[in-house]
Amino acid sequence: MSDDTSVFALHYASRPEATAGEAYYRHDLYHEPDSTIGMDYFFWLIRAGGESVVVDCGFAEHLGPIRNRWIETPPTTLLQRMGVEPEEVQHVILSHMHFDHVGNIHLFPNATFYMGRAEFEYWTGPFRDNTAFSWTVEDREVRQVEALKEEGRLVLVDDSAEIGTTGVRVTCFPGHTPGSLVTEIDHPDGTVVLASDTMHYYDEGLLNRPFVAFTDMEKMLHSYDGLRELDARPGYDLVPGHDPAVLRRYEEVAKDCFDLTKKKENA
Numbered sequence: 001m002s003d004d005t006s007v008f009a010l011h012y013a014s015r016p017e018a019t020a021g022e023a024y025y026r027h028d029l030y031h032e033p034d035s036t037i038g039m040d041y042f043f044w045l046i047r048a049g050g051e052s053v054v055v056d057c058g059f060a061e062h063l064g065p066i067r068n069r070w071i072e073t074p075p076t077t078l079l080q081r082m083g084v085e086p087e088e089v090q091h092v093i094l095s096h097m098h099f100d101h102v103g104n105i106h107l108f109p110n111a112t113f114y115m116g117r118a119e120f121e122y123w124t125g126p127f128r129d130n131t132a133f134s135w136t137v138e139d140r141e142v143r144q145v146e147a148l149k150e151e152g153r154l155v156l157v158d159d160s161a162e163i164g165t166t167g168v169r170v171t172c173f174p175g176h177t178p179g180s181l182v183t184e185i186d187h188p189d190g191t192v193v194l195a196s197d198t199m200h201y202y203d204e205g206l207l208n209r210p211f212v213a214f215t216d217m218e219k220m221l222h223s224y225d226g227l228r229e230l231d232a233r234p235g236y237d238l239v240p241g242h243d244p245a246v247l248r249r250y251e252e253v254a255k256d257c258f259d260l261t262k263k264k265e266n267a
């Protein structure tokens with residue numbers, strides 16, 4: 001761990017109209033009225049020991065009209081607000097292949113990329129065209145990840161791996177997708193756990209409510225258990241991937257840039 005480690009959530013889009021009924025699998029089973037819970041879109045920046053690590057890279061701008069969600073601040077602008085040019089980024093962790101996590105790979109021409117081996121093999125294997133799952137990915141982006149592998153720029157992670165020299169590690173938590181990666185970052189005051197889509201919302205874990213999109217329900221529930229165990233460790237702080245509450249819980253150090261090592265009081 002580097003003494004100057006910092007972790008930021010960069011907020012690039014939002015869908016305030018998103019409802020619980022859209023987010024949770026069979027929400028009707030809970031016998032609650034549907035409610036608006038919103039969905040926010042982030043990617044994450046880790047700075048440590050002179051290295052920059054990016055976790056996920058948002059969805060591609062041209063998908064806005066197709067997917068009915070819009071980039072509010074381009075990823076490059078957010079990185080620049082934090083003093084980072086994309087070309088300088090050494091490592092990019094792709095938590096999973098969903099379109100809102102792998103849409104801007106081209107911004108990072110000098111980075112080494114990391115993805116779960118099970119994730120890569122699933123989306124390049126026989127299920128890639130199964131409509132029940134394939135709506136969550138973009139063919140073009142799967143091909144871009146395949147090209148990274150051919151160029152020798154993609155590291156496939158079996159169970160867990162250390163990234164760079166920065167005290168950053170990734171671990172496979174399957175279920176939402178077959179090889180979803182969770183990122184842990186040690187910093188001087190504790191450990192930030194970036195759940196990405198292994199837990200979209202705080203309530204998803206607290207109430208143990210399955211998210212609507214998954215490839216293996218049982219594994220997804222086991223992964224919620226694993227994340228709760230991590231969050232219970234002293235000094236650990238779990239950050240879900242899409243929860244609007246993240247915008248309120250952490251210090252905003254530049255517009256739409258939140259320091260995840262600085263939780264607000266009473267948050």
Ligand SMILES: [Zn+2]
Nearest residue numbers: 096098176197
């Ligand atoms: Zn996802």
